[in-house]
Amino acid sequence: MVAFENPHPHPPAPPHPSLDHLGLPFFDDAHRQLAPTLAAWSAEQTVDESDDRAACREWVRRLGTAGWLRYCVPATHGGALPRLDSRALVLLRETLAFHSPLADFAFAMQGLGSGAITLAGTPAQQAAHLPAVARGEQIAAFALSEPDAGSDVAALRTRAQAVPGGWQLDGTKTWISNGGLADFYVTFAKTDPEAGARGISAFIVPAGQPGLDSSAHIALMAPHPLATLRLSTCHLPDTALLGPLHGGFKLAMQTLDIFRASVAAAALGMARRALAEAVRYARQRRMFGQTLADFQLTQVRLGEMSALIESAALLTYRAAWMRDSAPPDQPLPRAYTAAAAMAKMTATENAQRVIDMALQMHGGQGVRIGQKVESLYRDIRALRIYEGATEVQLLILGKAVLNS
Incomplete structure (x- = not known):
């Protein structure tokens, strides 16, 4: 992927703006302690972002080591809070984006890419992925969009057919954040093509699965690791189904x-x-x-x-x-x-x-x-x-x- 060159390093970040908004009744004491701690940590981080893919990996590593990715998963699987907390996510993303939009991207995709596993994964699926996501040891991705199905999710064409012992996926996903970088993709496909939105199911597709090609990187005006995924006779076991059959939408x-x-x-x-x-x-x-x-x-x-x-x-x-x-x-x-x-x-x-x-x-x-x-x-x-x-x-x- 071609990255924008940055011959002039950004100046040091100015002091984070006032945290007076933490006094609003929307937040509790846990949130009021979280924001200033993250702001201080973020101000100390310097990552070379001229290569967006290398930088994203580095941000995931740092965020995992520092414990910030623990807010992407529930406490039962190594998370910081009993359940995914929107106010914590808001404060984390606001602070990270102030410092580095790419750091925010890396954090957000760990949450979005693993969120469906948190909501509907089996105990085995959750154990296999959520603790590793929280530690920054696995990079997550959410594969929903297609060339002709963006806002109109029901129009997606990727097909998942039942075969002996599992599923076969065929189709194309595009605009996939962390494409070519992720360790697994939560992928949505039609299991009943005639049922519209009610015929979609979700699957966990490992990055190295035969039949998955994530090499088509997409260059953007603001560098972020995106790619088009091509699934061709991609076989998955029964255990790859995430959540109920036809419950993907x-x-x-x-x-x-x-x-x-x-x-x-x-x-x-x-x-x-x-x-x-x-x-x-x-x-x-x-x-x-x-x-x-x-x-x-x-x-x-x-x-x-x-x-x-x-x-x-x-x-x-x-x-x-x-x-x-x-x-x-x-x-x-x-x-x-x-x-x-x-x-x-x-x-x-x-x-x-x-x-x-x-x-x-x-x-x-x-x-x-x-x-x-x-x-x-x-x-x-x-x-x-x-x-x-x-x-x-x-x-x-x-x-x-x-x-x-």
Whole structure:
């Protein structure tokens, strides 16, 4: 895969923004202890990200060694908390994204890639993967999207046919995060092609399985390890089935529900970093006998950026709190789906605006390769698309309003 070169190392991260938001009633004492500890750890980490695949492996290793990946699995399998906690995930992703969007990516994919195993895995499947994910010894991936099935999951064409002793998978998956890097892929395929969404099942596909080709890497404007997976006569044992037969669509949606608010948090972290970079630059850049910060127009712009960030933050924290407050043994309420959609849409769209304003404030320096605001400008764009594009979130919200 071709990676963007970074001849100019990023400047040291500015102090993490105020953690005053931890005083909001959405959080409890465990969350208030988590965020500052992670912020201090993150500020000390320096990883060469010129090779995104090598960097992702290194981030997984560091996050696992430091114990942060333990928040991706429940305590029964080496996790930090009794169950997956959305508020912890939000704080972790916000803080990591402030420091390095690639570190956030590495963390998030460990959770998303193993989330379905946490929710529906057999004891043997959970024991084989979850502790290793928490230690950073296995890299996880979530293989749902296809060339003609992105937002329309029911349209996927990858086929899983029952054969003596197991299953045979054939088809193509694309835009797969950690593709070519993962140790296993939670893969969704049609087990009943005529049943639409009700005919999808999930399978755990080991990276070295014959019939799986993950060599087609995808280069992005902001380097992340992605690939297209090709499954051709890929045989799996009966034990590879994850969750109930034909229960894959529901399992995929349940997994995405856990992590949707955390996508908003990643955008929030990038926006906070952009604001910090803008403030630092405005204070030091001199022009016409004063600093850029002395101009009223600069102050107005910084105020607008702050308001956009804090409005998105409230929606993000609310959505995470709503999920954590729901009974663990019952379906999530409809109100949560709308709240998560609102948070994801608002945080990613607002972050795009904030980062654009920060880059504009930097002038010519803002578009120079190696400047933090330049890389943030590329990093944020994908968040408005993956795990439900903005337009999909708007459809969810529109239907929620009509049904209220």
